Amino acid sequence: MIEIDEASVVVGGVTLLPPVSTSVQRGEALVVRGKNGVGKSTLLRLIAGASSPSSGEVRINGVVVRERDRRFRRHVAAMIGLPPMAPDLTVLDHVSLVATTWLDEPREAVALAHSVIEELGLQELGHRFAHELSSGQTQLFGIALVLARPFEVLVMDEPEQRLDLDRIHTVIKALCSRRDEGATVVVATHSPLVAEKLADRTLLLEVAR
Ligand SMILES: Nc1ncnc2c1ncn2[C@@H]1O[C@H](COP(=O)(O)OP(=O)(O)OP(=O)(O)O)[C@@H](O)[C@H]1O
Numbered sequence: 001m002i003e004i005d006e007a008s009v010v011v012g013g014v015t016l017l018p019p020v021s022t023s024v025q026r027g028e029a030l031v032v033r034g035k036n037g038v039g040k041s042t043l044l045r046l047i048a049g050a051s052s053p054s055s056g057e058v059r060i061n062g063v064v065v066r067e068r069d070r071r072f073r074r075h076v077a078a079m080i081g082l083p084p085m086a087p088d089l090t091v092l093d094h095v096s097l098v099a100t101t102w103l104d105e106p107r108e109a110v111a112l113a114h115s116v117i118e119e120l121g122l123q124e125l126g127h128r129f130a131h132e133l134s135s136g137q138t139q140l141f142g143i144a145l146v147l148a149r150p151f152e153v154l155v156m157d158e159p160e161q162r163l164d165l166d167r168i169h170t171v172i173k174a175l176c177s178r179r180d181e182g183a184t185v186v187v188a189t190h191s192p193l194v195a196e197k198l199a200d201r202t203l204l205l206e207v208a209r
Contacts, residue, residue: 001025002047002153002184006056009042017042019056022203026152029175029185031195034205040188041080041157043205047186048078048155060153074102077151079159082142085130091141092117092126095148102149116148119174121167135162143171153184160191172197 002024009017017039024030032040045051046058049067058065066072085094095117099109117123120140125133133141139162146156159175160168168191175198179185189195195202 001061002030002186003059003062004043004047004056005059007043007046007053007058008055009039009046009051010054017046017205020203020205021056024184024186024201026184027179027182028200029179029187029198030201030203031199032186032188032203032205033190033195035207038205038207040205044078044080044155044157044186044188047153048076048080049073050078050080074150075152076155077146077149077153078155079142079146080155080157082138083145085141087129087131090127090129091122091133091144094130094141095144098145099148113148116144119147119170120144121170136164136167139163140167140171143174147174147178151183154178154186156185156187158189158191159187160189160194168193 004020004022006019006021008019020043032043034040046053047065049065049072060075092113096110096113099113100106103109103112117126120143122140122144125137130138143159159171163171172194175185175187187194187198
């Protein structure tokens with residue numbers, strides 16, 4: 001469960017995110033919407049622990065978020081922008097590396113890596129390097145890296161970026177299935193389709209006055 005309590009971000013006197021309060025339950029998907037620059041990614045970074053609020057608090061399962069705490073990271077999988085990728089590892093190497101980092105049983109990890117790759121339609125690309133992918137394939141690869149591990153909270157910023165309509169449907173299905181399995185899901189999107197298919201609730205951010 002995520003609790004956001006009057007969390008705001010102000011940098012150098014500029015408000016990046018005015019105070020926001022909401023909560024998201026287990027098995028619920030919150031879709032964050034709003035115009036460019038309104039603070040969606042900033043809010044997602046707070047939930048993922050990648051930055052700290054200037055005021056207020058964000059808690060996951062009652063504990064204030066802390067990216068440096070491995071126990072916190074174990075519960076939270078986030079994709080905010082594309083992750084850095086190693087030039088000499090293949091798609092399958094990367095996805096397997098994430099899975100083996102978070103799962104104790106190597107056989108389970110390999111099975112999870114393969115199932116996520118298949119779920120996202122990347123099975124033909126497992127042997128490719130990151131620099132051998134198209135932009136949409138790179139986006140799916142980034143999503144695979146986030147899904148190839150256990151989590152309680154899933155945070156994604158504009159997962160629809162760079163994707164054609166079929167692949168957007170593939171990603172929506174993957175996100176809905178994680179929500180239905182009990183994950184707490186927060187997604188920022190500009191896609192009415194993603195919002196319509198995924199949202200149990202919508203948070204509309206507006207420019208601070
Ligand atoms: N490091 C920074 N210093 C100052 N302002 C910043 C910084 N990073 C982002 N901003 C500003 O913070 C505001 C919120 O940015 P954010 O990326 O959260 O918006 P967003 O709603 O995700 O936008 P988009 O829909 O374009 O992705 C923007 O006005 C942006 O210019």
